[in-house]
Amino acid sequence: MITQENAFYKNELWCVYELKDAQGNYDEDTRLKMRKASQNNEFVCPDCGEHLVLCAGNKVEPYFRHHENANCPVRTNGQSTRYLLARRLLFQAAKRSFPNAVITCSRQGGKYVSDVFINDGDLRMVLEYAGQDLKLDLWEKKHAHYQEEGIIDLWFLNGRKYGDDVMATFEYLIYSYQGILLLLDMEDQELRLKQRCVIPFNHSECIFTKSFPLDKITIDPSGKIISEYEIYKEHYIEDVEENLKSKKRLSQYDADSGIFNKKPYRDPAAQKEIVQKVLQKVDESLAVNREYKRLHMESVKEREIKRDGGKNFKSDGTPRQGTSDGKLHRRSLSSEDGPLTARMTAIGESWDLPQLMGNEAMLPKASSNRKSYLESLNNRLWNTSDQKKQELFITKAVEKINSELKIYAWHCYKRG
Structure with missing residues (x-):
């Protein structure tokens, strides 16, 4: 299978992923139109100028292929269905983020091929999917190439391969550059953001992750994912910090004995008053619930009897x-x-x-x-x-x- 996603159609570059929406469903009118265009040899390879055939079935992601005897110098090898799906999702995220940009897939740039290339005036950005760990020096060379060319490179990793706990070596390498990890979960159609955070209370470090629906994800010109991730992270840090403070308050240090008292002294009278107030509130809540249920069942009974003459109720008035x-x-x-x-x-x-x-x-x-x-x-x-x-x-x-x-x-x- 030839993983060619781009073709010239009526003298304009067109990507085959335009056939599907964010949920992965075909626009049937567009698919029918482009099938006819393919049969009329209206698709042209941007690399060799030969005609391309549109393959847009239901089992794998759509793609273009060359005719059997074509001799394209940059024809790519087949990729797994999972990899093609990742590339389509990134292409659609790029289209949402930069609607006026020229966006191509599998773009040859020197000795490297980028998954999704975005050209929007002075902005040049690539979105790369690393389904498996790359060799560390290979990633560093590719990243250095993008930096030399003034291209922002944003890396997405396999969301099912990496968890929410400590970082693996390849994760750390990406994190040291991006400052955040972007984990693409294609099964759940989510993007999980993963980042280290520091708890100010005791200066401890932990990992925070948060998932967002893929069809809502957009990217700003600096390469940052536009989401409410930072808000969620701040709330998480506040919750952890408050939990730590609560635990500390439960332990009182006795300076004379030099020990921690896990059960600090509390005034019995005050403690008894607190318990009585809690019990009173519980009793009031239970009474309200019982009355609500009684009124609800009465209304149900009246409504049911009116609707069907009481056939859903027994002779004693209880519901069947x-x-x-x-x-x-x-x-x-x-x-x-x-x-x-x-x-x-x-x-x-x-x-x-x-x-x-x-x-x-x-x-x-x-x-x-x-x-x-x-x-x-x-x-x-x-x-x-x-x-x-x-x-x-x-x-x-x-x-x-x-x-x-x-x-x-x-x-x-x-x-x-």
Whole structure:
């Protein structure tokens, strides 16, 4: 496979990554238009002048290839799908940051090839992806070449290779130049920023990381990532410092005995007063919650009886378990939830659940297990930015809820 991403189209340089949006989806109208242009030999190689063929399938990232008998002097070797994906993401970040710049991929500059090259008037910048560690002297030579040419080089590393803890040798080399590490996580579509920080309280050093969605990332002309990273870092340092101060306050130094008292003296009367105030507040809070639940259930009962004539309630007025047709019902999230409703806040929906059938003695545990399953699903949906993954999780959950209606299935259910 030839990893050629650039071509002249109607006398203007065009990059094949223009076919996709920030989420990796094709603009189908543009893909159809460019497929026709490719069949009409309208794409020309910027290096050798020969016609190029557009390859824009669904399995790998789009690219151009030469015809079989072409003889291009700078034809590049095939790259892994992961590497091509990284280059597309960096290209799109460059387009968002510098919309008027000329941006090319795999640009030959002397003996080196840059992943993404940005030319915006007096500004020249390259975005490089290092999926694997380079030899240290090779990186230093390439970096020195960019500095000699007056080019800002910004390096992105493999986000799944490096963690949030201490830096590896190659990380430290990049960090010594950039002052921050940019870890590209293509699976979660995030950019993780990693930096050392000093806690003023005891002058200790620690690592702070924070992730941001890739489609929101932009770069300023100095090569700095535009984000709220510094704000998050300041809050983190403040929290760590306050925690350290709290621990110190809990230990009092006795100058006479020369020991640390882990349980410093406190006035019993004052301590008792504090405990009583806390207990009073807890009792008040519990009373308010009980009253709120009672009023809520009354309103639910009245609403349900009005809606379906009371068929969802037993003769003693207590609500029955589940929907009347034995199927899960999805609706918009609201405060008007029935007696057996799961609040899927991650997607803004309330799910009315079907009735479980079987041994009533097993019902409490079965209902609790089903509720835990849906709470776990809701957390996964909060932590999943990919909409297709979200839809897959939801489809599987709905099928499971609708098919497993027997109490025994949920009574014995174990997560994981």
